Amino acid sequence: MxxxxxxxxESPSFYQRxxxxxxxxxxxxxxxxxxxxxxxxxxxxxxxxxxxxxxxGGAPLYSNTWNIVAADTPLxxxxxxxxxxxxxxxxxxxxxxxxIFIGHDYGSGYVKQLFTSHPKKQDYxxxxxxxxxxxxxxxxVTYLIGGxxxxxxxxxxxxxxxxxxxxxxxxxxxMSLGWASLYTFLNVIFRKYFGISIASSFFFGTGxxxxxxxxxxxxxxxxLLNIFLYGSxxxxxxxxxxxxLIICVLxxxxxxxxxxxxxxxxLSKSDVY
Amino acid sequence: MxxxxxxxxxxxxxxxxxxxxxxxxxPKGAIYGFIGENGSGKSTxxxxxxxxxxxxxxxxxxxxxxxTDAGVRVRVGALIENAxxxxxxxxxxxxxxxxxxxxxxxxDEEIMRVLKIVRMEDNAALKFKKCSxxxxxxxxxxxxxxxxxxxxxxxxxxxxxxxxxMRIMREILVDITKTYGxxxxxxxxxxxxxxxxxxxxGIIREGRMVQELTAAEMDSRARVFVSLKTKDLxxxxxxxxxxxxxxxxxxxxVRVYDVNETEAIVDFLIENGHxxxxxxxxxxxxxxxxxxxxxxxxxx
Numbered sequence: 426m427x428x429x430x431x432x433x434x435e436s437p438s439f440y441q442r443x444x445x446x447x448x449x450x451x452x453x454x455x456x457x458x459x460x461x462x463x464x465x466x467x468x469x470x471x472x473x474x475x476x477x478x479x480x481x482g483g484a485p486l487y488s489n490t491w492n493i494v495a496a497d498t499p500l501x502x503x504x505x506x507x508x509x510x511x512x513x514x515x516x517x518x519x520x521x522x523x524x525i526f527i528g529h530d531y532g533s534g535y536v537k538q539l540f541t542s543h544p545k546k547q548d549y550x551x552x553x554x555x556x557x558x559x560x561x562x563x564x565x566v567t568y569l570i571g572g573x574x575x576x577x578x579x580x581x582x583x584x585x586x587x588x589x590x591x592x593x594x595x596x597x598x599x600m601s602l603g604w605a606s607l608y609t610f611l612n613v614i615f616r617k618y619f620g621i622s623i624a625s626s627f628f629f630g631t632g633x634x635x636x637x638x639x640x641x642x643x644x645x646x647x648x649l650l651n652i653f654l655y656g657s658x659x660x661x662x663x664x665x666x667x668x669x670l671i672i673c674v675l676x677x678x679x680x681x682x683x684x685x686x687x688x689x690x691x692l693s694k695s696d697v698y
Numbered sequence: 699m700x701x702x703x704x705x706x707x708x709x710x711x712x713x714x715x716x717x718x719x720x721x722x723x724x725p726k727g728a729i730y731g732f733i734g735e736n737g738s739g740k741s742t743x744x745x746x747x748x749x750x751x752x753x754x755x756x757x758x759x760x761x762x763x764x765x766t767d768a769g770v771r772v773r774v775g776a777l778i779e780n781a782x783x784x785x786x787x788x789x790x791x792x793x794x795x796x797x798x799x800x801x802x803x804x805x806d807e808e809i810m811r812v813l814k815i816v817r818m819e820d821n822a823a824l825k826f827k828k829c830s831x832x833x834x835x836x837x838x839x840x841x842x843x844x845x846x847x848x849x850x851x852x853x854x855x856x857x858x859x860x861x862x863x864m865r866i867m868r869e870i871l872v873d874i875t876k877t878y879g880x881x882x883x884x885x886x887x888x889x890x891x892x893x894x895x896x897x898x899x900g901i902i903r904e905g906r907m908v909q910e911l912t913a914a915e916m917d918s919r920a921r922v923f924v925s926l927k928t929k930d931l932x933x934x935x936x937x938x939x940x941x942x943x944x945x946x947x948x949x950x951x952v953r954v955y956d957v958n959e960t961e962a963i964v965d966f967l968i969e970n971g972h973x974x975x976x977x978x979x980x981x982x983x984x985x986x987x988x989x990x991x992x993x994x995x996x997x998x
Contacts, residue, residue, distance in 0.1 A: 434761065437769070449796075529784060537748070538796055540748070540750060541749065541750070542774065542775075542796075544799065694752065697751070
């Protein structure tokens, strides 16, 4: 037996570890159907909403095609479903996708392979957040493509302030990071209970807590709610300006740091399974 | 330098101690057979070494470094309970993910190398869920072998395998240690198989290490006995008991313990009117040694 083999131990840097983890997550994302299914869902849903509600005889859900992206003004409390059913729905789909993505890590036992080798718990949190944020941002794009294509076919009004529209879309894409970190955190907490993971992601993704709070304090005073993920996501609307985008960036990055720290703490202090 | 050094390792689940101050030393280059009954703490120890569980207290060192050190962890491969693969992905894709995670320079080459070691180079495109149990275990070994590991931790890798599967697995493990010189910590209930490959043993009970010994020590402690067959086993056993002391009838044979002289026994029985139809020298194997050790502990 070759017992005399010289063994070298070189510690990988944070960058090397994160690159490895991101490599695995993106490889998995692009080589499994989950990502493509959710991209398709994100494209089909707005097309269906727009198509089905503007057919002859039906009451139009939106006065303008671009309301499929966001409402005209930040409506924290909505009166009609059309004011709610816009690109923010991507964050609900995204929540379910993240639950399945992370659930598979634990269900298959692959997470054991990861944690046996060099990745740290913080690498896991960060990598999942980035990968899932990327997926949700892509879902925003397919949502836009689906909605606009259906809008063109239905002949709905397409007048819009292009600058505000771009900021609204970018704002929502930026918010994907914060939402992804929330869902990663929830799925790390409920990692042993797949059903609860999905239910909790769906619950928070609907923004029901913020909608409830806004209903109490009223739409006009609800700007304070922009410090939360759902508040900022609603704030990115068709009357947005550059400050809206800055708020989105600050809120999204801020919550990402908080949820990543909390998630790392939970993973470090508890058993993997 | 030892590959694994554990001191005072304690782990409890809801107040029940799975490990209670475990000490363990696995020398570098050893194939360490980790033995114990169900619930004795084997898997818990392995999961703690792999960083899957958080210890209540205790110290784990791998190659002289803290076990959480990323430099040493990158050189650890494990097969704990199952291969940890995505069922919908192919064998190749599963291995590729781990190769990317480890940051290997030539993942394709490395994947084919490990698949060849586990004799699965023709099954790379097969979906993991379509693989048999034996194949899944071998894929788990292949995954653990990626990136030239210095330490392999294998939890019951031969469980559920048929005779041929066990033989292949045994050959693979011996080949790995001979060719690559890596240390292997292997737990199994199939002691006969462990005995064929292990260079060291650790016997655990109720979360504590009962005994650690090398294969050579095990060999020297093993009792020898002569087993024989005659027409009248009871009468032969009675006669031999008078002369040699420690005699038992087991599995249709008379066993004369701590005796090595077959010819003297045959002469003695012939003198007393018995014809010996079968006789052979034996040694108590790992399984019997283990059972005896456990029963000694129980009676204490």
